[in-house]
Amino acid sequence: MSKVPARGRPADPTKQLLQKEKLLDAAQALLSIKPYRDVTIRDLAEHAELNSAMIRYYFENKEGLFLALLERMSQQHFVNMKQISTRQEPIKEFIHFMLKMLTKNTGLARLIHDEFSKDNSELGSAFIEMFPKRMAKILPQLIKNNTKITDDKKAKYAAFSLVSMIIMPFVGREVRERAWEISDEELSNPAWSEHVYAMFINGCG
Structure with missing residues (x-):
């Protein structure tokens, strides 16, 4: 027997936080099942086992919920x-972490692809601010600290190349699977992580 969605906004701040987290978890889970454009308010409410009015109360609308996600x-x-930067082999750890994150959140790559193809997408703009721009301030220095690269511009180019090597197989999933016959399981295998690391380090000279 399915649970009846909770109705109304709880007065307890702890319970409010719990409701918000349940909605964020629902958004993340549904994104791995279907494209963002196909996720409905009803889907989100049912998955979180909450009244749909809670989405409007906490996040205003679906887009606001996914921005919060x-x-x-x-x-x-x-x-x-920050933790990775202190490890013995931070670049290798970074590659492993990114691949694990993208494998676990396959819907994120699809969201990036779908929203970047649109003009004036608030989600696309938010993603750039929250991920690539912040990464562009951190990763080049990590590369300078752990490779033979010392020039700032070369470190920036190397950082962009590394991120592209990691992300593109997920963004281009259909081509990867249909043309190259490389599965999601292979990307989650340590052998793929080692391959990306070797290609990057050898390219750095």
Whole structure:
């Protein structure tokens, strides 16, 4: 027997936070199942087992909910980035972390692809601010600290190339699977992470 969605906004701030987290979790889960444009308010409410009015109360609309999801993912991502920078092999750890994150959140790559193809997409603009722009301030220095590269511009180019190597197989999933016959499972395999690392390090000279 399915649960009856909770109705109304709780007065307890802790319960309000719990409701928001349930909606964010629902958005993240549904994004791995269907494209963003196909996710409905009803889908989100049913998955979170909450009244749909809670989405409007906490986030105003579906887009607001997914903007909040990007913010949560960004915060988690850059907390991990700080930890990675202190590891013995930070570039290898970075590649492994990024591949694990993208494999776990396949819908994120689809969201990036779909929203970047639109003009004036608030989600696309938010993603650039929350992920690539922040990464562009951190990754080049990490590369300078752990490779033979010392020039700022070359470090920036190397950082962009590394991120592209990691992300493109997920963004171009259909071509990867249909033309190259490389599965999602292969991308989650340590052998793929080692391959990307070797290609990058050898390219750095």
